Each structure stands twice: as C-alpha cells, then as structure tokens.
Amino acid sequence: MRPKELGTLFLTFSKVGVMTFGGGYAMLPILQREVVESKGWATEEELTDYYAVGQCTPGIIAVNTATFVGQKLAGVAGGIVATLGVVFPSLVIITVIAALLSNFAEVAAVQHAFAGIRVCVCVLIINAVVKLWKKTVVDLPTLLIFLAVLALSLFTSLSPVIYVLCSAAAGVLIKNLGARK
Template sequence: MKDFILLFVSFFKIGILTFGGGLAMLPMLKLEVVEKNKWANEEELMNYYAIGQCTPGIIAVNTATFIGYKQKGVLGAIISTVGIVMPSVIIITVIAAFIRNFMDYEIVQNMLMGVRIAVAALVTSAVIELIRKGVKDFAGIIIFALSFLLSVCFGISPVIIVAAAIFLSVIFVLKEKPKGSN
C-alpha cells in the first residue's frame, strides 16, 4: 500500500511541477525516480523515456506508466498514470470553469484575440523545430509536403496519414539493403 501511495504522490508532484511537458519533464523525473526513490538508474530512465517517445500517446505519461509497471505491475502502472495526469485534470477544470464567466467581457475578447496571435507564433516555432529535427532528406520533404497537402486540401484524417506513414516505414525497412547505417 505504501508503495502505491509513494508512486501516486511522486508522479502527482512531477505532473504539477512541470510546465510544458515533454523534455521539460526530464529533470523532475530524474529527481523523483532516480535520486529520491531509486526506482531506476539514469540509463534505465532514459530507456523508458525513449520507449515513451516511440509509442503512441503522451511521452511523460508513457514514462510514468512504464516506471509504475516495473515497480508494482499493472496496478502500479495505473496508479502512476493517474498520478501524473491528475494535476492537469484539476487545474484545467478549474480554469475552464472560471474562464467561461469572463468570456463575454469585451476586454477579455480583445485579450484573447492577441493570445491567438501568440499561440500562432508558439505553434509555428514548434513546427520549425519539428522540421529541423525530422525532415532531413528529399524523402522527408516529400512526406512532409504530402502530409501537409492531404490534410489541408482534402481534409484527410490524421489517423489515416499516421497509419500511412507507419505502413510506408515498414516498406522502407523491408526494402533496405544491408549497409552501414548512418
């Protein structure tokens, strides 16, 4: 029982103290998982994190699920997952309920108009980062352009585009001739 509470509290803390998610979560994960509770060493944590990146879903949540499972099986996985998402559920619910009461004021409307511009800039920078990291050769440019155009022009569902990309990768791997990998 004590172990379950410890898992819940640790991941709740990680959820509440990290802004931005993703990589921003790593230092907190390291502190709680490696240094304080010794659930994994740093190398194991990085492995879990890497797996969290290449599986569907939210990376930080996936890492929590993994550590929870390694410690205490299925129930541990569930409790760690609930722990890491709980702060979001509480905080966002409060804000969502609160914001609505102010929506009708003109001053709030004006502010939100500016906020949308800032969101456009933030998300643009995220896309630039993604292109820098992920689009590295001619094939990458083609896939990027296809995905973009299919989505914008034909409204193709992201589910289909992601599934198609995975399918394509399987063909690439199967066709790959044995050679030194880069």
C-alpha cells in the same frame, strides 16, 4: 515509485495543464519545456511518437500524451497520476467559472487577451515544430512523408488516422526495400 515521486509527477502535469491554452497541440511547447528540457523524462522523438499514437487512439490528445509519459516513468500508477494531474487545473478553473462567471467568454478584456494569446501560441507551436523537424525529418523519405502529410491535411479533410497509418506502412516499406538493394 515512491509517493514523493508520484507527487512530483502530479504537480508537473498540473503545471503543464494550467499553462496549456488551446487544444492538445498548444500543450506541446509546454511539454517540451517541462518534460523534455527541465525533467528529462522523455526525448523529442518520444513526444512525436506519443502524438502520432494519440492521433489514432480514442480520447483527447493531451490525456493520451500524459498517460504515455507517466507510464514510462512509473508504470500504471504513473500513467494514472500524470493524467489526473493534467486534468486537475481544468476541473478547478472550469467549475469556478461555470459557477460564478457564466458570461466569462463575453468579457471584452478576456476576448482581447485570448486574441493575443492565440498569436503567441502560433509562434510557440511553430518553434516546437522546428525542434521536432530536426529530430524526425532525417532523410529524403521522411522529408517526402512530411511534405505529403502537410499538404494533404491542409487541403483535404481526411482523418489524421489515415495519414498516420499510411506513414507507418510507408516506414516499414521504405526500410525493407532499402535493405534489399
């Protein structure tokens, strides 16, 4: 891939980074918009794959997802460039705040603004989940997996790794048992 395209990759992921308010999940609606809808670099299904793998592998989910998309587009260099892109805004913003405004989080206006933003992020995540749902819950077995994992993660505190691994096993089992009939 040419330097210009790597530049686009870096800038796009910097944009994603700066518009993410919260954890890796808050990044999902922004990724859908910038990477799936605007650029067409990945599909909704691929994003869910990346999140699933990102849950069970080391590190921050936002970083894992950026590396995945970058690698798909431009190999090893792409993976590294996209990841540096998503990290870049944090480096600048946090350094400035740490140096100049260490009581930033206590400012009343910041607290009010973020209380509002959290509500908005909820709606954006719900909308993102509805989009993913249409692509990933495609039949009865996938509906059962969705409901089981949702209920278990709401009412128990087991690691997500277990759910992802069990669902992967269930996928293979269901498909092979179904084929034998």
